[in-house]
Amino acid sequence: MTRIVIAVLIVALLAFPLAIHDAYILHVMIVIGINVVMAVSMWLLGITGLISFGQAGFMFLGAMTTALLTKNLHWPFWVALPLSAVIPGLIAAPVGRLSLRVKGVYFFLVTLAFGQVVSGVFAYFEDPFGGWYGIRNIPPPQPAAWFGTLNKTAFYYLSLGLVLVTCGIIYRISRSWFGNVLWSIREGDLLASSVGIDVPGCKLVAFIVSAFFAGAAGSVYACYFGYISPLVFTFELSVNTLVFIVVGGFASMAGPIVGAVVLTVVPEMFRVTGKYQMLAFGLILVFSMLLMPQGIIGAWERFAVRRAFNRRIARHAAPPGGT
Amino acid sequence: MTLARRDMLVLGTGALALGIGARAARAADKTLILGCSIPLSGPAAPLGITQQRTIEHAFEVINAQGIEVAGDRYTVTPKFYDNKYVPAEAVAIVEKMLADGVRYLYSSGSGNSVPVVGKTTEAKVLQMSAASGKAHLTGPQFPYSFRVQPTNETAFAVYPWIKTTYPEVKRVAHMNPSDEAGYTESEDRRMIAEKNGFTNVGNEYFKRGSTDMYPVATRLVGLNPDMIDFGGTIGRDQGLAAKALRELGYKGKILLGYSDAKSFVEIAGPDAAEGTILFDTLAEAQTPRQKELVDWWVAKYGPPFPTYAFLIWDWPFIFAESIRKAQSVDPVKVAEAMRTTVYNGIFGEEKFGMKSVYGIDCSLTRQIPMSVIKNGKPSYIATVDWPAGV
């Protein structure tokens, strides 16, 4: 059942630009794609109960890799994209090794500090990182004819492709033996290590994988927007990503996806309200948390369970004269 | 493809005009939508709020008369979007505007204006920015991009004036926030100061919004300058820095701008603020037209009047004048007309210039008002004419 729904959804998404040519809607879809990748990659590590605020930093690393390779060295984007994922992954290894020694809120803070150091370093060295000016005119992917400034269809497919690959891989991981280990770490890492699980090792792998995909998201961001600067990859970006996950729901991978989609679309709907946009957004966050503390997915599951339960009750109660 | 797009845009504009025109009392009026991308939340919100209020009023005045184009009467409806001073938000706003068929953009802040200028150029949208951003924002490759508020450019007028008014000033030190605006200001101001025969003794950066200005102040005082140019420093950083400098025994002059002088004095304290030179700041209305603006603000929003409103008052009128001159609402034609429009505004003769710097006439040149803090209050001292040949 779920498989069919997902297949239909993917086909619909693939066909989307055939029906909709509105550049603004495609733009929003592309941004949603980047946000979904960020949310899902943060969620993977979030399974273990660790929230990394360094995701913006890794995204920046990926974006910077793409910008430097394609603009300064004129490498094709398709070479730069995998490198932009691998390099943050490599950097994540020692960073994760050190920062995973601490737990809970302390981990949050160490990764936050890491993100600040990354943007601080990029901001300090004007050559080659562009300093606070950032880097502009980052070339689009090849062939350039497909990726024009005003032609969004190719970018849409690029972003969709990244989303599908990311979600596919992370879904596999979360459902594998390794994923079960991650869930068990959330329940209690002492317990997990007492049955012979290499807890630090597993956390490190999850940390590296999430940095890898954050880097890829950064790469797509860089080539789509064509402009990156320390003003873009801030602490707030990491906070937003966490908001996507929590509002969507932690329980399954659908949570971060739904959260990213809804919370990208909703502020867009309120864009016309100008100065009241943030007010509306804030109130929506408050009420969604109060009404759906388990996130949208949590609320949906409870609703679905209750409906199934009611249906069963109804079925049992239905035959008249039954004993 | 392009043809179909343009048709759609024209249709879109037409439909919008129809929709709004039908609601308006005068059915004959046609409406132009001007998208305004300004910061309405976050630390830059005070500027954004002042801009929204001022721009709204400017178009009220313009629309009362209307803009005659080839027998049709046009009015302009500004639409305000919150860019939160985040580049990605600014891009989203422009995407939305383009999709809605809006062909005119006003954009505030270089971080929001530079990332969109490529897009607006390609879509042939007339972009009017109140931003720094150097040749990345205006130049021959961006024929529809204009700078409607001089920012770092004002230094071209200010430094020659300082030289004649305060001949004792020889050594200048610069202080700027460590971000794009700060770097742009710092580079340009050092270059202009040197051209005018000053010695640059130092150049210090601080983190914007930093709570502690004593470190940067200590370094600056050590350089022993006659004048410290605060450049791109804005908001409460100005007051805190001036306070720290004076407390550390700095006796020289302070030059700053982009300020509503009132809160600067309050944060710095009247003693520390005394004698500060304010560039591109008009402390009190000097002419009847300036007075009129102040009276309107005070009547509607109450005192105090933010002096920044003076600086962004004129461009909507220049925009309207350019449409009249072009006799067309095609942004390309309006842009052409705008390049040569001369408007008599609240700061004298205003026109787009600075070809010598940007390679194309694209940056507004006008008189630069100067004020100084006297007895704890800002007071007007002079109006500097724009230097010839820039």
Next chain:
Amino acid sequence: MLIALGVTLLFGILRVVNFVHGELVMLSAFAVWFVGVDQGWPMPLAIMAAVIVAALVGIACQKFLFKPLHYEILNCFIVGIGASFAIRSASWAIFGPEPQAIPAMLPGVVNMGGVFMAKQRLLAAGVCVVLAVLLYVFLHYTKPGTAMRAVEQDREAAMLMGINPESVYISAFVISAALAAVGGAMLGSVFGVDPEMGAEPLLKAFIIVQIGGMGSIAGTVIAGLFIGIADSVTGTLLGGELAFIIDFAILMLILIVRPRGLFGYDV
């Protein structure tokens, strides 16, 4: 630092990351400005008013936001962010674009071995130390204080001992709001009052709390001093830009070497 104390109390005891805390600081600074400057009433009265405003908002947060979420850390975090967006945005609409200022009570600077400190800041530091001592005494030597620590250590056991955790939570919120109010008054007199003023000190407060060690009042005070001095020293020696990177690098190092903070215990 005062703000950090309030955060410590809430964070250490309730495990609640109160993102609205920064907005409490901002609102109470506005209250101080309104009563003390705009209406021209005496300053102590203005600070009292601010404390009352902050306490009311604090109770409202506890009752309507955090209690229904059972003090779940992530959910509270998000609710806090949402509420603070909404409050900040509404404040811009209400208070307008002009920042306000609260006059300093003590102008001037003191030279402490090449590093300069404004007297107003020293006053703030002094007030902070006094309040910290009071808070320490309260937590360790009074009945409600002990109850608070009991709830922190083991909620169920505390309930068995006849402690009502809800009333403990309420009083913790009120005290931390009051600290935010005094912090707001101090901050407003140094930096001016505007709707964004709460955002940055809040982040700093979290950092201070964690370096000091959660729930440790002495740790918070020392860490606050340490961060303040480190900021000044690196800024003076290296210039503002590098200091920014170095500060965070130091923070990373401290946490990696002493994962519980300088004076913290296991959580």
